[in-house]
Amino acid sequence: MTLTIENLQEIAKTETDSVESYRYRINVCVAAGCLSCRSDAVKASLEEELRRQGKEKKCLVRGVGCLGLCAVGPLIDISPLNVAYQAVQPSDAPEIIGSLAGAPVSRLLLPADQPFFSRQKKIVLENCGIVEPERIESYIAAGGYEALYKALRQMSPRQVIDEVTASGLRGRGGAGFPTGLKWTTVYKAQQANKFVVCNADEGDPGAFMDRSVLESDPHRVIEGMAIAGYVVGASRGYIYVRAEYPLAIERLRRAIKQAKQLGILGENIFNTPFAFDIQLRLGAGAFVCGEETALIASIEGRLGRPRPRPPFPAEFGLWGCPTLINNVETFANIAPIVRRGGGWFAGIGTEKSKGTKVFALAGKINKTGLIEVPMGTTLREIVFDIGGGIPAGRRFKAVQTGGPSGGCVPEQFLDMPVDYESLKEVGSIMGSGGMIVMDDGACMVDVAKFFMEFCMSESCGKCVPCRVGTAQLFNILERITAGDGRVGDIDTLKELCDLVGATSLCGLGQTAPNPVKSTLRYFENEYTAHIRRHRCDAGVCAMGKAREAIT
Structure with missing residues (x-):
């Protein structure tokens, strides 16, 4: 089908009206962390209890993406009550449903005003915990694909590049290369065939940022890739994702299929000459395939080994054609930048590190989970305010940032702003965003x-x-x-x-x-x-x- 902006707005209104027709909406986290704690059984129990109490027409149970605080899953939140619950079990369903019109279940309450939530600023994760990752209508109701429409119908490729460049967005895969400059290089390449590749080969120990985004908001990445395809002149994209992420793969496949059925992927997108399609390629878990040239070799069916650079993939990539490669988080930033403008994004963060950064907090820290904070937030704020400090009264010793490619940052730098330059200065790197905290029991x-x-x-x-x-x-x-x-x-x-x-x-x-x-x-x-x-x-x-x- 050929999709118009009127179709998009109609889908958004129908979805919003449908959801808001229920007096209560219970959002259950169905990302991998909470699913491992049986959140699927919690969701089923809540639905069954609604039927048993005859309240299924008053309350809607929805499976949403990662709510962030993985340490105390399964998590649910209830709107419009502004009530969130932690460590919910299937047996809690009768008490939760019975409390909807009265006092909340105090033993399960998760304070919404705690620093873990209040100190974050969400751009990449703004839809996580809000949209249903398996329903394209839910994404559209949250403003999804409006940026793609704006880019295709109201902006030239050069104008989109100008906004991305003005935003100061740097590649979130580790190296921090300016995104606008990379897009410009591929845009200027003269070859007819070009490709867009999303690097989802997240392999750092303790890192789960990209996986959570793909599980929670897959259409966000698809929209970013489609905008990139329009800008650089590519008609085909690939998402290279490791096979150890079965839930992310399942939801990506469903999202791509839905986008094709609706006309968001395919020919004449939004009644324009632009055509774009996306395919998945599964990696076998080799860490080296996170390197661009090794990833390209793997997509082509060859052994995933790097080659000398230059030439860089932007000039000589997939099958010798110019190829734009960004990671999941980078593409997830594109739609909001197009919607709100590069100046808005550049107003967040530090002078040289703009926007926000998603981190996976792990190790010896009270509140493990997924967070997003403005660039320049200090390590102390992340570890002690947002992360709740070190368990069992132990002392902080160091935090490993950047995974195996990064370094250990000791206590003396707790007040250091977390940005590309500061981390490099103390011998570490930003990397893709893993943070492993160590206490004084670490050797x-x-x-x-x-x-x-x-x-x-x-x-x-x-x-x-x-x-x-x-x-x-x-x-x-x-x-x-x-x-x-x-x-x-x-x-x-x-x-x-x-x-x-x-x-x-x-x-x-x-x-x-x-x-x-x-x-x-x-x-x-x-x-x-x-x-x-x-x-x-x-x-x-x-x-x-x-x-x-x-x-």
């Missing part, structure tokens, strides 16, 4: 070993510095943590870190030494204690205790 040598083992295992083996260097680094760290460290190991580690970082082929190898470098920079005394005194002050290594710092 930093063991932490470095953990991440180095990951990098060693995930190395594709194509280049010697990464293949051999990461193995040598791991072997030295393993000896040290086993109590067999030698005088001179610290100097050898530093030399190897410089060598591997300077000579590896791709970003995986170039950044693999970062956890070792940062722990040596701030916690060299722990290395010395392991080597000279054969002692682990945290009691994790030489004393034979289980590794607890990052699990």
Whole structure:
């Protein structure tokens, strides 16, 4: 079918009227975190209880995306009561339904004014917990695809690029490359065939930002990719997502099918000459395929190994054609930028790091979950205000940002603003947004070993510095943590870190030494204690205790 703006508005009105015709709306989180705690059974119990009490015409139960506070799932919220409940069980359904016209169930209450919610600013996650991820009508009712219409019918490709450039948006996949500049490069390429690729190969330990967005708001990413296709002149897009994300894959497939049926993907979108289609490609879980050229090779059906750059994918990508590659979070920012303007987005964040950033809080922190904060928010605010601090009265020791490619940021930098430049200055990176918090029970040598083992295992083996260097680094760290460290190991580690970082082929190898470098920079005394005194002050290594710092 050919969709018009009138059709879009009619769908939005019909959906809104339908939802608001119910006196109460119970939103149940059905993202992976809450589903693992049986939120699907909670939803079914609530629906059954409504039927049993004869209230199914007064109350609507909806499955929505991630509500953020994964530590206390399953989560539900009830509108218009402004009541939220935590750790809900199927057996709680009678009490919850019975309380709709009276006092809330106090033992389940989740305070909505707590810093975890009040200190966030949501752009990427603005629909999460509001829209039903499996229904395109729900997304349209929240303003979905209005930005695509605006771009196609009211703006030229150059004008869209100007807004993206003015926004200051930088790639949220890790490197922080200016999005407007990358789009401009592909836009200017003269070849007839071009492609748009969404990198959803999220592989950092402790990271679940992209997965949650795909599970909670898949149409948001599709809309961003379609706008990008229009801008750069591409008619085909690919979403490269790891096969370990079955729920995200299922909802993406459904979303793409719905968009095609409605005419949002396909030919003559919104009665324009623009045609665009999206296909999924599933990755087997190789961390190296998060690197652009390795990802391209995998989509083409070849072994996922990186190649030297230049030429960059923007000039020579899929099947030798100009290819625009951004990650999930980057594409999820595009629709609001087109709707509200680049100046609005640029007004959030810091001078060089604009907008917001989504983080996955994990590790030794009271409130694990998904958050979105303005760039420049301090680590202290994130860890202690939003995250609720460290469990069991333990002290904060460090936070690992940027995953295996990042570094450990110690307590002395808790008041540092979190942005691209500040993190780089202290030896870490923004990465895709994983934050693993460690308390004073963590052994930093063991932490470095953990991440180095990951990098060693995930190395594709194509280049010697990464293949051999990461193995040598791991072997030295393993000896040290086993109590067999030698005088001179610290100097050898530093030399190897410089060598591997300077000579590896791709970003995986170039950044693999970062956890070792940062722990040596701030916690060299722990290395010395392991080597000279054969002692682990945290009691994790030489004393034979289980590794607890990052699990």
